[in-house]
Each structure stands twice: as structure tokens, then as C-alpha cells.
Amino acid sequence: MRIENSFIPVRGVGETTERRLWEQGITHWDEFERDAVGETTGERIATFIEQGRDHLAASDARFFDEAFPSQERWRLYEDFRDAACYFDIETTGLSHHRDQVTTVSLLRDGEVRTLVNDPDPIVGEPLTREALREALDAPLLVTFNGTTFDVPFLETSYDIDLDAAHLDLRYACKRVGLSGGLKAIENDVGIERDRPDISGRDAVRLWKEYERGQTGSLETLVSYNRDDAVNLRTLMDDLSTTLHEDCAGGLV
Structure with a gap:
């Protein structure tokens, strides 16, 4: 569609x-x-x-984001798929007022980048306000639960305004009967991970280990975070097909 x-x-x-x-x-x-x-x-x-x-x-996705009913904004995807930025963040906790962002992984223009909250990380790039603004300067942002977590966390922590069109796949998943977290939904639709045994709680632990000098923990964390970003595009490709079939029933 x-x-x-x-x-x-x-x-x-x-x-x-x-x-x-x-x-x-x-x-x-x-x-x-x-x-x-x-x-x-x-x-x-x-x-x-x-x-x-x-x-x-x-390429003004914002116009259509505002024009479409919220439950139909998934229709922006096919037109803006290649220009979209798929991103996911890891943090030290759930409060964007008390906790901090540790890594941000982004898939854009076929390239995966990870910004790390370290001025000289052993892997990835330093996470700065300027780097975030540049990386997220896309017509369409794609997240999972980003409306209530990733976006407000970044806006509060780095004083930026993420006002681009936004597809939060948590809501698109609900429309087709998929519930739970991103990892559970990936499992339901057959998306595999290199590190399926790592969870968000492990991501907090890995960052703490890195702060104590265990450099391998950051490599594991970055790998996990990058899977999140890459799998968003795979998941939305699947959702787009399902939603199209449910909506148009073969007419379009």
C-alpha cells in the first residue's frame, strides 16, 4: 500500500x-x-x-503523518522506506529524567551506525547531540515503542526535537494481533537474532561491565543494539504486507 x-x-x-x-x-x-x-x-x-x-x-512525510488517521500511518512506509531511519536505544534504566542513554543504533541508507556514550569508544562513534541530530535527520523515523520511550528519552537527554514523521511498530503490530516486546514478536514472525539470549536487562548489565573495564561487554551490547535497529526494517516489511492485505483485500 x-x-x-x-x-x-x-x-x-x-x-x-x-x-x-x-x-x-x-x-x-x-x-x-x-x-x-x-x-x-x-x-x-x-x-x-x-x-x-x-x-x-x-519528500515531506510530515504532511502525510499529520493528514492520515493515526491507525493508517503505516501507509507512509512504502513511499519512504528507503529514506527512513530505523533506530533503537539502550539505557541504564527506564526514566529519561534520571537514567542515561548508553547506545543508539541506527539503520539508514543501508548503513548501520552505533553511537556510544563514551568520548572514545572502542567500537562505534561518540554519542553527542550533534551526532544524533545528523543521524536522525530523516523524513521518517521507525521505532518499536519509540513514542513512549526512545523519542522522549533522546529529546530529554540531548535537548533535541524529533518532529519527523514517526512509525511506532508497537501499534502496527497490535493491529495484526502481535503483542509483547520486540524480541517476542520477532520470534512470532520468524526473525532470527545472532544473540537471541540477550534481553534489555542484560543490556544494562553489559554497560556496567564496560564501565568497569570489560571491553568485550560493549562489543556484545553494540551487536545486540544493532540487531534491534536492523530487525525493525525486516519487521516493518512483514507488517506492511500483512496490513496491505487486511486493508485492501486484493483490491489494490
Whole structure:
């Protein structure tokens, strides 16, 4: 499902109207004609399509993030998949006011990077405000539970504003009946890890060991964190296919 297949952001267009358009063979903006719906709705759809083309050409995912109903924002994925930044953080605890970020792994433009809260890490790059701003400067951010954890943690800890379009896969997973943490969901859909026995609690332990001088613990932590970031794209690829089938039922 692509943004150009969608009419549901338009005021007055719900799931029923959108499906009726698809059933008429109007499955893409290029195929829309005003007389397919009432005059007022037809004018609104035509206006949205005109604006949408300009925002797509400008790679403005934020426009569509605001236009789509929250439960339908997964439709941004196909258009912005290659430009998205998939990221995950590890921390010393759950409070973004008391605890600190230890590592941030990001997959972007086919490259995996890890920023480490150390001015001279043995692996990865130093984690700084400037490095974060540059690494996360993407039209679409993809996380798991990032709405309530990763994003506020980084914004508080590094005084940055992550206002890009954001797909939180925790909610996309719920729509297709997948619940639990990221590792449990990966197991459910058949995504394998190099280090399946490591958990978030282990990530805290590994950082503490590194602070005590056990350098191998940082290498293990970085490997674990990178799996999180890389697997987000694999998981969203799977979710996108499932959500498309559930939503369009073969019509699009």
C-alpha cells in the first residue's frame, strides 16, 4: 500500500468510501475522477491529491503523518522506506529524567551506525547531540515503542526535537494481533537474532561491565543494539504486507 493508493486522509472519506472507490477500480490518485463521489467530497479529494503530489515530490512525510488517521500511518512506509531511519536505544534504566542513554543504533541508507556514550569508544562513534541530530535527520523515523520511550528519552537527554514523521511498530503490530516486546514478536514472525539470549536487562548489565573495564561487554551490547535497529526494517516489511492485505483485500 502506497500513499498514492489512499483517499482516507480526506475529510468525509472513511473506510467504506475508500473501499467503494477501490471496488470501482479507482485504486490510485491517477485514476480518480470527481464524479466517482459527491461534488463536495470529490472536490476535497482532488484538492488533497494536488497537494499530496507536491508534498511527495518534496519528500515531506510530515504532511502525510499529520493528514492520515493515526491507525493508517503505516501507509507512509512504502513511499519512504528507503529514506527512513530505523533506530533503537539502550539505557541504564527506564526514566529519561534520571537514567542515561548508553547506545543508539541506527539503520539508514543501508548503513548501520552505533553511537556510544563514551568520548572514545572502542567500537562505534561518540554519542553527542550533534551526532544524533545528523543521524536522525530523516523524513521518517521507525521505532518499536519509540513514542513512549526512545523519542522522549533522546529529546530529554540531548535537548533535541524529533518532529519527523514517526512509525511506532508497537501499534502496527497490535493491529495484526502481535503483542509483547520486540524480541517476542520477532520470534512470532520468524526473525532470527545472532544473540537471541540477550534481553534489555542484560543490556544494562553489559554497560556496567564496560564501565568497569570489560571491553568485550560493549562489543556484545553494540551487536545486540544493532540487531534491534536492523530487525525493525525486516519487521516493518512483514507488517506492511500483512496490513496491505487486511486493508485492501486484493483490491489494490
